[in-house]
Amino acid sequence: MSEKNLPIKLVLQRSSDLIRNIGGGKAKFFSEVTPELQNSLINKFNNILDYYSDVFVENENIPAIGIVVVKQEAIAKSHKPYDLCRNCPIIGSENLNEMYIKVTKKTINKTIQLIQELPSEKVKANLTAILDIRPISNQDKISESLVQQSSAKEFRKIKNKIKIKLFDFDDDYDNIVIKDYVNRKLLQLGLKDKMKTISYGENIEFIKVEVSSYEDIVNIATINGVKSIDFFQEYSLPIDDFQETHQETLLDETFIDSETLIGIIDGGISKENSYLTPYIYAREEYVVPIYQNPSHASFIASTILYGNKLNNIIELNKKRFKFVDIVAIPNSDKVFGAIDSIGEEELMEIIEEVMDKYAGKVKIWNISLGIEKFICNGVMSDLGIYFDFIQDKYKVQFFISSGNLNAPLRTWPPQGDMAERDRIIAPADSVRAITVGSLALYESDNSIVKKNEPSPFTRRGPGANYIVKPDVVDYGGNCDTEYAITGLGMKGLDINGNVIEGIGTSYSNPRVVYKYSNVYDELVEKDLLLAKAMIIHSARLMSREQLEENPDNIKYYGFGMPAVNSNEVLQCSDDEVTLIFKQKVVQGSHLEMYDFPFPKSLIRNGKYYGEIGMTLAYNPLLDQKFGQEYCRSNIDVSFGTYKYMLDGKIAFKGQVPVETNWDGKFEKAQVENGFKWSPIKSYYRKIVGGIQVADGWKIRIDMNSRNSLVVLPQEFVLIITIKDVLGNDIYSEVVNGLRENGYITNNLETRQQIRQRQ
Numbered sequence: 226m227s228e229k230n231l232p233i234k235l236v237l238q239r240s241s242d243l244i245r246n247i248g249g250g251k252a253k254f255f256s257e258v259t260p261e262l263q264n265s266l267i268n269k270f271n272n273i274l275d276y277y278s279d280v281f282v283e284n285e286n287i288p289a290i291g292i293v294v295v296k297q298e299a300i301a302k303s304h305k306p307y308d309l310c311r312n313c314p315i316i317g318s319e320n321l322n323e324m325y326i327k328v329t330k331k332t333i334n335k336t337i338q339l340i341q342e343l344p345s346e347k348v349k350a351n352l353t354a355i356l357d358i359r360p361i362s363n364q365d366k367i368s369e370s371l372v373q374q375s376s377a378k379e380f381r382k383i384k385n386k387i388k389i390k391l392f393d394f395d396d397d398y399d400n401i402v403i404k405d406y407v408n409r410k411l412l413q414l415g416l417k418d419k420m421k422t423i424s425y426g427e428n429i430e431f432i433k434v435e436v437s438s439y440e441d442i443v444n445i446a447t448i449n450g451v452k453s454i455d456f457f458q459e460y461s462l463p464i465d466d467f468q469e470t471h472q473e474t475l476l477d478e479t480f481i482d483s484e485t486l487i488g489i490i491d492g493g494i495s496k497e498n499s500y501l502t503p504y505i506y507a508r509e510e511y512v513v514p515i516y517q518n519p520s521h522a523s524f525i526a527s528t529i530l531y532g533n534k535l536n537n538i539i540e541l542n543k544k545r546f547k548f549v550d551i552v553a554i555p556n557s558d559k560v561f562g563a564i565d566s567i568g569e570e571e572l573m574e575i576i577e578e579v580m581d582k583y584a585g586k587v588k589i590w591n592i593s594l595g596i597e598k599f600i601c602n603g604v605m606s607d608l609g610i611y612f613d614f615i616q617d618k619y620k621v622q623f624f625i626s627s628g629n630l631n632a633p634l635r636t637w638p639p640q641g642d643m644a645e646r647d648r649i650i651a652p653a654d655s656v657r658a659i660t661v662g663s664l665a666l667y668e669s670d671n672s673i674v675k676k677n678e679p680s681p682f683t684r685r686g687p688g689a690n691y692i693v694k695p696d697v698v699d700y701g702g703n704c705d706t707e708y709a710i711t712g713l714g715m716k717g718l719d720i721n722g723n724v725i726e727g728i729g730t731s732y733s734n735p736r737v738v739y740k741y742s743n744v745y746d747e748l749v750e751k752d753l754l755l756a757k758a759m760i761i762h763s764a765r766l767m768s769r770e771q772l773e774e775n776p777d778n779i780k781y782y783g784f785g786m787p788a789v790n791s792n793e794v795l796q797c798s799d800d801e802v803t804l805i806f807k808q809k810v811v812q813g814s815h816l817e818m819y820d821f822p823f824p825k826s827l828i829r830n831g832k833y834y835g836e837i838g839m840t841l842a843y844n845p846l847l848d849q850k851f852g853q854e855y856c857r858s859n860i861d862v863s864f865g866t867y868k869y870m871l872d873g874k875i876a877f878k879g880q881v882p883v884e885t886n887w888d889g890k891f892e893k894a895q896v897e898n899g900f901k902w903s904p905i906k907s908y909y910r911k912i913v914g915g916i917q918v919a920d921g922w923k924i925r926i927d928m929n930s931r932n933s934l935v936v937l938p939q940e941f942v943l944i945i946t947i948k949d950v951l952g953n954d955i956y957s958e959v960v961n962g963l964r965e966n967g968y969i970t971n972n973l974e975t976r977q978q979i980r981q982r983q
Contacts, residue, residue, distance in 0.1 A: 227798035231956055232972035238808040239969065242816045252350035253304055255296055258343070262352055267337050269358035274333050276360040280449045285330040287406055288399045289449050290361045290392055293324045299354035306351035307933070312336050315932060316395045317850035319604060327394050363446040368455040370599065375439045383456040386568060389432040389445065392452045393850050403450040410448040414441065423570050425577065426614050428849060433457065433570065458608070459566040460594055461557035462492045462521050463629065465727055468711050472724040476500060476531050480543040485746040487529060487738060488583060488590040490576065491522035493552035495720035501526050506547040507583070511575050516565040518556030519720050524727055525591060527718035528735040533789065535716040535724060536666060536700070541790045542977070546742055549587050551579050573611055584619035588753060589745065591738045593626040593731035599651040604852040605689045606651030613847055616657040622753045623658040624738045626730035627684045627695040632708065634681035637674040647684050649695065654688040656847060656856065656904060659741070659757060662783060663701025663733040667713045671705045677771065679781040683730055686780045690855050692903050695783040697764045699736035702728030743791040749974035755807060758842035758942040763787040763794045765907050766838050766946060784907055795975050801948040802959040805973060809938045810860060810928045819867070821922040822962020824947060824955035832915030836948040837881045839864060839908040843941035846934070856902045858930045860941050864908070866919035877923060881910045
């Protein structure tokens with residue numbers, strides 16, 4: 226392989242690349258519109274009217290909730306019944322085929338009249354897309370975890386931390402009316418002095434209430450306007466299984482001091498470890514000393530500072546980072562000392578306070594949380610939504626471990642009876658966060674998995690909304706069939722500076738934090754999204770072998786493991802070229818970049834060859850009201866060939882497919898299996914048989930939104946790497962071709978380049 230010492234090229238946006246979209250097609254019918262269909266839907270709306278009769282008698286202007294269920298083939302946004310619901314507007318959803326509509330006595334009657342009159346083709350088509358219309362039931366509102374706590378006779382432990390969420394009716398007046406209504410009903414249940422409102426930003430709000438029995442939960446569920454009833458989780462540090470080693474702590478090495486700070490929200494870094502204390506930039510303590518256990522955070526900090534050295538992983542241009550040490554999570558290990566926990570809402574308050582103080586300086590944050598019982602196999606978790614809110618508000622990047630599986634552990638390939646037991650746990654479903662899973666670095670004759678296979682405890686995706694989670698993986702340890710970790714764990718430092726072994730996604734997470742920090746630190750122009758895209762692009766290119774064995778491997782590997790050395794991420798060799806398109810796409814338009822200079826060395830005997838990998842990253846608009854449709858905007862890219870036809874039209878064919886194929890043509894299959902609406906997309910093709918030479922290559926980037934939502938210009942990062950497996954100098958061919966074809970490019974400036982010039 227050629228040495229990576231050539232700069233990555235930034236391709237700048239040209240005004241001529243932005244093209245207006247052409248209008249859409251006709252309304253689609255999924256069945257005939259018959260009097261029977263009309264009467265059926267009218268009856269369903271009348272049933273909703275009857276269901277809420279008590280509410281409407283009290284005040285006919287109080288909004289209530291109906292659920293519209295559409296046919297599987299009508300899930301796509303263009304087929305949703307917006308015209309039918311013009312009077313009872315769609316205000317949210319849970320599952321892909323369900324929508325919440327806002328109803329009152331007046332709007333239900335107007336909708337019934339609409340069904341009777343059928344004033345337009347769109348309304349007629351909407352009728353044929355609907356499978357069912359019903360009110361939200363009381364049982365729909367009570368979380369499964371709350372039911373389980375009651376069934377397990379554990380309700381007394383959570384009765385003082387019940388979490389109530391109300392529907393957001395997308396109207397300030399309606400929201401005020403419903404809050405007043407719900408509060409009055411809670412007072413009637415005798416909960417006046419046992420409730421308080423907790424809110425973050427404009428869109429995250431809970432009512433915390435203390436109840437006496439599960440019967441109170443059942444009564445709360447009858448209140449109109451209540452969306453869900455759950456309980457606030459409690460968090461504490463994981464109980465670590467550390468093993469001592471005989472390895473000496475010899476950590477003398479050359480390194481570069483970095484000005485980039487890393488925040489660690491955990492149990493606190495040891496003040497007794499002389500290898501770590503010089504790197505503590507600042508410290509905030511939210512746990513009283515008697516409940517502090519610095520073991521976990523000390524291992525994390527030592528992994529960032531010394532992980533490669535301790536585990537004999539060769540690294541160039543070693544950097545040392547300083548930490549903002551947030552002591553927020555109490556000890557849970559009785560052997561170590563007194564134990565305690567922290568409530569979900571208390572943790573949220575701490576994080577927001579910390580961000581207010583440090584987010585201006587500290588953009589990269591490490592946190593390892595997880596509740597074994599909170600498996601992410603549906604819509605977004607409240608804590609995942611909160612972390613998205615924090616990252617948007619403060620412009621920071623969180624790294625969250627995917628969570629650890631308790632015994633019995635998973636083998637590789639996975640045993641057939643795992644079901645959903647090893648799915649990621651909240652808040653690893655955070656869309657904005659980089660979620661990290663674990664691979665084994667060491668193996669033995671009786672280790673559960675082998676080197677570079679997913680650790681037996683690491684959890685898998687997808688996350689909520691079928692988004693790829695974990696995003697990436699790194700080394701987090703292994704164990705044998707007796708669950709012993711000696712010789713199989715990752716090496717780090719204990720609270721006194723001794724070398725020990727430990728396992729867990731808590732220790733793969735800081736390895737990726739370190740790699741990301743290296744890339745971010747090297748960028749002259751600091752950019753969190755660009756650094757994220759580059760880390761994931763590196764992971765995808767570095768992990769091709771594992772990911773190509775089985776399409777389902779992406780659930781465990783995510784996009785793979787990033788390169789150890791930042792120069793492999795930030796520079797090119799002459800037999801490959803990496804281009805970055807850091808641009809914006811505007812709603813109602815798309816980007817088209819014609820005359821892309823495909824390398825001449827990769828054209829042989831009238832055909833195109835080569836290896837092409839692409840990573841697309843963007844921060845979609847998010848809205849918690851819409852459940853599995855939480856991501857509200859979507860960007861797609863297509864890179865392929867075009868031909869000029871005799872009729873003057875241009876025929877275009879995408880040649881680099883998204884890496885997960887759709888199992889079907891309907892929206893549900895596209896979301897589940899095709900990265901649709903996913904904020905990170907990966908595309909790859911190794912052209913083996915050749916592609917017939919065409920008139921040229923083109924890049925096209927499209928954006929659309931859900932529910933005709935107006936979206937501001939959306940920034941994205943597209944990274945394209947083209948490689949010649951035969952080793953020819955294609956870098957110069959592409960760079961020169963871009964200039965000749967009118968593209969404007971700059972070098973991606975890095976500190977390494979500046980150091981080389983000095």
